Amino acid sequence: xxxxxxxxxxxxxxxxxxxxxxxxxxxxxxxxxxxxxxxxxxxxxxxxxxxxxxxxxxxxxxxxxxxxxxxxxxxxxxxxxxxxxxxxxxxxxxxxxxxxxxxxxxxxxxxxxxxxxxxxxxxxxxxxxxxxxxxxxxxxxxxxxxxxxxxxxxxxxxxxxxxxxxxxxxxxxxxxxxxxxxxxxxxxxxxxxxxxxxxxxxxxxxxxxxxxxxxxxxxxxxxxxxxxxxxxxxxxxxxxxxxxxxxxxxxxxxxxxxxxxxxxxxxxxxxxxxxxxxxxxxxx
Amino acid sequence: xxxxxxxxxxxxxxxxxxxxxxxxxxxxxxxxxxxxxxxxxxxxxxxxxxxxxxxxxxxxxxxxxxxxxxxxxxxxxxxxxxxxxxxxxxxxxxxxxxxxxxxxxxxxxxxxxxxxxxxxxxxxxxxxxxxxxxxxxxxxxxxxxxxxxxxxxxxxxxxxxxxxxxxxxxxxxxxxxxxxxxxxxxxxxxxxxxxxxxxxxxxxxxxxxxxxxxxxxxxxxxxxxxxxxxxxxxxxxxxxxxxxxxxxxxxxxxxxxxxxxxxxxxxxxxxxxxxxxxxxxxxxxxxxxxxxxxxxxxxxxxxxxxxxxxxxxxxxxxxxxxx
Numbered sequence: 186x187x188x189x190x191x192x193x194x195x196x197x198x199x200x201x202x203x204x205x206x207x208x209x210x211x212x213x214x215x216x217x218x219x220x221x222x223x224x225x226x227x228x229x230x231x232x233x234x235x236x237x238x239x240x241x242x243x244x245x246x247x248x249x250x251x252x253x254x255x256x257x258x259x260x261x262x263x264x265x266x267x268x269x270x271x272x273x274x275x276x277x278x279x280x281x282x283x284x285x286x287x288x289x290x291x292x293x294x295x296x297x298x299x300x301x302x303x304x305x306x307x308x309x310x311x312x313x314x315x316x317x318x319x320x321x322x323x324x325x326x327x328x329x330x331x332x333x334x335x336x337x338x339x340x341x342x343x344x345x346x347x348x349x350x351x352x353x354x355x356x357x358x359x360x361x362x363x364x365x366x367x368x369x370x371x372x373x374x375x376x377x378x379x380x381x382x383x384x385x386x387x388x389x390x391x392x393x394x395x396x397x398x399x400x401x402x403x404x405x406x407x408x409x410x411x412x413x414x415x416x417x418x419x420x421x422x423x424x425x426x427x428x429x430x431x432x433x434x435x436x437x438x439x440x441x442x443x444x445x446x447x448x449x450x451x452x453x454x455x456x457x458x459x460x461x462x463x464x465x466x467x468x469x
Numbered sequence: 470x471x472x473x474x475x476x477x478x479x480x481x482x483x484x485x486x487x488x489x490x491x492x493x494x495x496x497x498x499x500x501x502x503x504x505x506x507x508x509x510x511x512x513x514x515x516x517x518x519x520x521x522x523x524x525x526x527x528x529x530x531x532x533x534x535x536x537x538x539x540x541x542x543x544x545x546x547x548x549x550x551x552x553x554x555x556x557x558x559x560x561x562x563x564x565x566x567x568x569x570x571x572x573x574x575x576x577x578x579x580x581x582x583x584x585x586x587x588x589x590x591x592x593x594x595x596x597x598x599x600x601x602x603x604x605x606x607x608x609x610x611x612x613x614x615x616x617x618x619x620x621x622x623x624x625x626x627x628x629x630x631x632x633x634x635x636x637x638x639x640x641x642x643x644x645x646x647x648x649x650x651x652x653x654x655x656x657x658x659x660x661x662x663x664x665x666x667x668x669x670x671x672x673x674x675x676x677x678x679x680x681x682x683x684x685x686x687x688x689x690x691x692x693x694x695x696x697x698x699x700x701x702x703x704x705x706x707x708x709x710x711x712x713x714x715x716x717x718x719x720x721x722x723x724x725x726x727x728x729x730x731x732x733x734x735x736x737x738x739x740x741x742x743x744x745x746x747x748x749x750x751x752x753x754x755x756x757x758x759x760x761x762x763x764x765x766x767x768x769x770x771x772x773x774x775x776x777x778x779x780x781x782x783x784x785x786x787x788x789x790x791x792x
Contacts, residue, residue: 213601224623227623289513304516311773313769318766401616404616438623
C-alpha cells in the first residue's frame with residue numbers, strides 16, 4: 186500500500202542515476218535491519234532449544250517449536266483473554282466516541298469547544314495516576330478482577346484519541362448531505378447510523394485499530410486492576426512468566442512472538458490506516 | 470485545531486433546521502429548540518460522562534487521597550482517615566523522591582533527544598526517492614506496534630551480561646563484551662534510555678516525515694539555485710517550516726515519556742538499587758507494592774503537575790496553529 190502512495194512524487198533527476206538510488210536503498214535496508222534486530226532476535230530465540238543455557242546462534246539451526254508449544258499451553262488462555270478484553274474495549278470505545286465525534290463535528294453546541302479541549306487534555310493524564318484512583322473505586326464497585334472492568338479501563342486509552350480522530354474527519358462531511366437525509370424524514374439517529382457512519386468508515390476503522398492496539402498492549406491496567414489470576418492478559422502473563430521462569434527464555438520469547446502477532450497482522454492488513462492514524466490523530 | 474473554526478463557519482444553516490421541525494407540530498419554538506439541543510447532547514453525553522469518570526474523577530480523587538492514610542488493611546476495613554500533610558512530608562523527606570525526579574528528568578531529556586534526532590535524520594533520509602522506500606518506511610513502524618512490556622522483555626534478554634547477544638557481539642568485534650547493561654547502577658538508566666529511544670524512533674520519524682511532505686519543494690529548489698548548501702537549506706528553510714510539527718512531536722514525546730511505567734518494570738523493575746526509579750514507577754511502588762495509596766497519590770499529583778504545564782504548552786501550540 187505504502188509503495189503506491191509513495192511513487193507519484195515529482196520525477197526527480199535521480200532517474201538518470203539509478204546507482205545512487207540503489208545506494209540509498211542499501212542504506213535503508215541497513216537501518217531497517219538495525220531497527221528490527223530485537224524483533225528478529227525474539228523470533229530467533231523462540232525457535233532455539235535451550236535458548237538460555239548456551240550462546241544463541243545468529244540463525245536457528247535446528248528449528249525447535251517446543252518453546253511455542255509450552256508458550257501456547259501456558260499462555261494460550263492469556264492470549265484469548267487479551268483478545269476478548271481488546272475487542273470489548275474497541276466496542277465500548279467506538280460506541281462512545283463515534284456519536285460524540287459526530288456531535289462535536291456537526292452540532293454547533295454551546296460548550297462543544299470546551300469538550301474538544303477537555304478531550305485533548307485527557308490524553309495527557311498519566312495512566313498510573315488514573316489507576317491509583319480507579320483501584321479503590323473498582324474495589325468499592327466490585328470491578329477488580331473482572332473482564333468488564335478491564336475493558337472499560339482499556340477503552341479509556343482509546344476514547345480521547347478516537348474522538349479527536351473521527352471528529353477531524355466528520356467535520357468535512359458536507360452539511361447538505363446530512364440535511365438532505367433529515368429532509369427525507371430520517372431521524373437524527375438514523376441519519377447518523379445510515380449516512381454518517383458509512384461515510385466515515387475509514388476513520389472508524391483507524392480509530393478501531395488504534396484502540397485495539399492500545400488495549401492489546403495495555404500492561405498497566407492489567408497489572409494494577411487485577412489481584413488474582415482470573416483476568417490475565419498476555420502482557421501481564423509474560424511479565425509474570427519472566428519473574429517465575431527466567432531460565433526458560435525460549436518459551437518467554439515464543440509467548441512474546443505470539444503477543445506481537447496481532448500487531449504485525451494489523452500492520453500488513455491496514456498500513457494506510459495506521460499511517461493515517463499516527464499523523465491524523467496527533468497533529469490535526 | 471483549525472477544524473474547529475472551519476466547522477463554526479460551516480454552520481450558518483443552523484437556524485433553518487428547527488423551522489422544518491416546527492412546521493409539523495405547532496409548538497413553542499423555544500421548547501422545540503431545547504428539545505433539539507437535548508437530543509444533540511444525547512450524542513455527546515456518554516463520552517462526557519465516561520471521560521468525567523475515567524479522567525476527571527481520578528484527578529480529583531488523587532488530590533483527596535494524597536491527604537489520606539492508606540494502609541494494606543484499608544481495602545478490608547474501608548477506613549482511610551485524613552492525615553493532613555503527612556503523606557507529602559513523608560514523600561518529600563524520603564531521598565528516593567528527589568532521586569526519582571532527577572532520573573525522570575534524565576530519562577525524559579535523554580529519550581527525547583535521541584528519538585528526535587534519529588527520527589528526524591531518518592525522516593529526511595526517506596524524503597529521497599529510491600526503490601523500496603515505502604516498504605522500508607512502513608516496516609520501521611513494527612517496533613512501535615509491539616506491546617511495550619514485550620519490547621522491554623526482549624531487550625532484557627539482549628542486554629543480559631553473560632548470555633545476551635549484545636555483549637557477545639561486542640566481544641566478537643573486539644570491544645569489551647562484559648558490560649553489565651542492566652545490573653550496574655551506573656549503566657541501567659542509560660540502557661533503559663537506549664531502549665526507549667529505539668521505541669520512540671518510528672513515531673518521531675512518521676510525524677516528521679509527514680511534516681516534511683508539507684514543505685514546498687520550490688522553496689528548497691530556490692535556495693539551492695541561490696547557491697545554498699544542502700545543510701544550509703535544511704537549517705534555514707526546512708527547519709523553520711517544520712517548527713509546528715517539531716513542537717507537536719516533542720510535546721507528545723514528552724507526555725508519553727515522562728509517565729513511562731511498562732518499559733522500566735519490564736527491564737529493571739526500577740532497580741538495581743532504585744537507579745532506574747522514575748516518578749511513574751515510584752507512584753506504582755508506593756501504591757501497589759507498599760499499598761500506601763496516599764504516598765502514591767502525592768507522587769502522582771506531582772506527575773500531573775508536570776504534565777499540566779506541558780498540556781498548557783501543547784494547547785497553546787495547537788491553538789496558534791489554527792490561526
